Structures are given as C-alpha cells and as structure tokens.
Amino acid sequence: MIDPGGAVGGTTRVAAVIGDPVAHSLSPAIHNAAYRVLGLDWIYVAFTVDRRHAAAAVRAVRHLGLGGLNVTMPHKEAAAAACDELTPAAERLRSVNTVVPLPDGRLRGDSTDGAGFLASLDGPGVEVAGRAVLVLGAGGASRAVVRALGERGARVTVAARRAEAAAEAAALAPGASVVPLASPGGASDTATLDRVASADVIVNATPLGMDGRSCPVPVDGLHAGQAVVDLVYEPRETPLLAAARRVGALAVDGLGMLVHQAARAFEQFTGMEAPLDAMFDAAAGDDRS
Numbered sequence: 001m002i003d004p005g006g007a008v009g010g011t012t013r014v015a016a017v018i019g020d021p022v023a024h025s026l027s028p029a030i031h032n033a034a035y036r037v038l039g040l041d042w043i044y045v046a047f048t049v050d051r052r053h054a055a056a057a058v059r060a061v062r063h064l065g066l067g068g069l070n071v072t073m074p075h076k077e078a079a080a081a082a083c084d085e086l087t088p089a090a091e092r093l094r095s096v097n098t099v100v101p102l103p104d105g106r107l108r109g110d111s112t113d114g115a116g117f118l119a120s121l122d123g124p125g126v127e128v129a130g131r132a133v134l135v136l137g138a139g140g141a142s143r144a145v146v147r148a149l150g151e152r153g154a155r156v157t158v159a160a161r162r163a164e165a166a167a168e169a170a171a172l173a174p175g176a177s178v179v180p181l182a183s184p185g186g187a188s189d190t191a192t193l194d195r196v197a198s199a200d201v202i203v204n205a206t207p208l209g210m211d212g213r214s215c216p217v218p219v220d221g222l223h224a225g226q227a228v229v230d231l232v233y234e235p236r237e238t239p240l241l242a243a244a245r246r247v248g249a250l251a252v253d254g255l256g257m258l259v260h261q262a263a264r265a266f267e268q269f270t271g272m273e274a275p276l277d278a279m280f281d282a283a284a285g286d287d288r289s
Contacts, residue, residue: 013042014064015269018049018057019072026233026283027070030262033282037275042067054078062105068269069099070262076111076140083109092172093143098265110268113141114148116261117231124252126201126227129153134199136181136216138165141231142205147172149203159195159217181216196221204230209238216240224248233258233283259283 017027023046031044049057054075059082061069071079079096080086084106090096096109121128133149135142138160149156150173159181160166170176182192196202196217208216209232219240222228228244233254241251262283263274 008043009041011041013040013067015042015044015066015068015070016047017044017070017072018047018054018075020048020050020074022046022048022072024234025072026258027072027262029282030259030279031266033278034263034266034275037278038270038272040270040272042270049075051075051078055082058082058099058107061099061101061107066101068101068265070265071097071099073140080109083107085109087111089114089144089147092147093140095140095143097261098268100268110265111144112261112264113144113257114151115264116259117145117257118148118152119260120252120254120256121227121229123256124227124250126229126250126252128201131155131200132157132198133201133203134159134195135169135203135205136160136208137204137206138162138169139205143169143172145203145205145231146170146176150174150176154201157195157199182218193218193221197223199226201227201229204228204232204238204240207232209240210234213239215243219243222247222249226250227252230254231257255280255283 017025025046028044028046035042055078058079076095080094085108087110090109090111093111095111098110098112100108129152133154134157135146136159146156146169156173156176158166158170159179161181166178170178204216206216208214212235222244226249228249229252230238230241231254232238236253244251259279266274
C-alpha cells in the first residue's frame with residue numbers, strides 16, 4: 001500500500017483501477033506518487049472485479065463519488081457500453097480505459113492509450129509520419145496504436161495470427177494493410193523476414209516477451225536505422241528490444257506508454273498537470289517523492 005502522503009479522511013477523494021487480474025498493476029504507484037508531489041488529498045486503489053460485474057462497477061463511480069476510474073483488461077469494452085458518453089477515440093475503438101465523472105452525474109469514457117503511445121514516441125524522437133510501421137498483434141492495445149498511427153500519417157501494416165481481428169484493427173488507419181504473423185518459434189520464412197527488414201518502425205502490441213524468452217518475430221531482419229517499440233513494460237528489456245539494441249536499432253520499452261496514458265487520465269480526474277518525472281520514477285520502482 002502506498003501512502004499518498006497525508007492522513008486519509010472523510011474528504012479524501014478516491015480514484016481506482018478495475019481489472020481481473022489487477023494486483024500486478026502499477027497504476028496505484030504511479031497515481032499516488034503524483035498525488036504526493038502535488039499535495040493532493042487523493043488516494044488511488046485497485047479493485048479486482050469479475051467480468052460479470054464490470055458494467056456495474058463502472059456505474060458505481062457516480063454513486064460512490066469516485067474521482068475517476070481506470071479500466072484494464074478484460075473490462076474495456078464493457079466499460080465503454082456502461083458510460084453515458086464517449087470521446088471520439090473511445091467511440092471509434094469501442095474501448096474505454098478512463099472513466100471521468102462529470103458535474104451533472106454523467107460518466108464520460110475515454111481511451112488514453114493511443115495518445116499515450118504517441119507521447120511515448122516523442123521523447124526518444126521516433127518519427128512515424130509517412131513511414132512504414134509494422135504493428136504486431138490485433139488486440140485492444142494494437143487497435144489503439146493503429147488508430148493513433150493512422151492519425152499521425154504512418155503507413156501501417158498489421159501482422160496478426162487472426163485474420164479477422166487484424167482486418168478490424170487495420171480498418172482504424174487509412175490505407176493500412178494486413179499480413180499473417182507466424183506462430184512464435186516457427187520457421188523464419190523469407191516473407192516474414194522481408195516484412196521486418198522493410199519496416200521503418202516495428203511495434204510489438206502482443207504479450208510475447210513478458211516471459212523474458214519469447215519474441216514475436218524472427219530478429220534476423222532487424223537492422224540499424226529502425227525503431228523497435230515494445231509495449232511490454234515488464235521486463236523492460238524484452239528479447240525483441242535486446243535484439244534491436246544488438247544491431248544498432250533504436251529500442252523503446254513500454255514504460256513510456258504506460259506513464260503517458262496514466263498522465264492523461266490523471267489530468268482528466270484532477271484538472272491538474274501531471275508530474276511526469278514523479279510518475280516515471282514510481283513506474284520504474286524508483287519513487288523518491
């Protein structure tokens with residue numbers, strides 16, 4: 001439990017994240033560090049919510065007077081359906097990771113993942129406008145990334161094992177194409193190697209790499225001049241990123257997207273500018289605030 005820095009009392013605002021599982025979430029550390037730095041009488045907690053009760057948990061925000069709610073897997077689609085209004089990003093994705101209570105009691109759902117992803121590229125200077133970007137995976141994270149890349153003018157290719165899901169993700173970016181993604185550990189076929197080698201930017205939006213061993217694509221096609229982005233943030237050095245660094249490619253881990261999407265939620269909840277340095281320190285396990 002992270003003490004937000006002051007006594008919790010009857011006036012303390014509560015924000016939370018729901019998911020299943022959610023005990024591993026870094027969101028409480030990130031948000032509570034921000035509250036401490038700004039001296040806010042807020043506290044952020046995590047609730048494990050069964051899939052069957054996700055919509056009810058979202059609707060409870062207004063009844064409990066919560067300051068805001070974040071939503072992680074597997075509840076993002078249910079949260080979108082439970083909100084009274086959606087931002088354009090959430091409407092297009094039919095997915096919500098941020099629920100904001102409005103003064104009139106209505107609930108606004110937003111998806112801050114795409115904006116958080118683009119912000120995570122700005123720091124290391126990854127340019128995507130007009131460049132060929134290969135996105136690996138077609139789940140919720142991939143959909144947010146593809147939409148954001150399309151809005152910034154990237155030439156997107158979605159690689160996934162499920163053709164229908166890949167097509168749905170690709171539809172979120174103008175002119176995006178779909179290619180198959182070989183099973184992990186499969187043969188490094190020439191077509192896959194060519195796709196990896198011809199991409200200016202590669203984004204791993206699959207869970208592959210969380211075990212510290214698996215890699216979503218054969219690394220033989222990686223080379224200097226590319227940017228390789230892995231949305232996995234634990235471990236920060238995935239096999240894909242390690243391989244990218246070995247050949248001189250720019251490697252970007254998933255911590256930036258995690259913090260930047262959280263910062264956008266924080267600002268909607270509190271109306272204050274997010275203290276990014278403190279949030280990054282907390283996410284990295286170096287909370288000195």
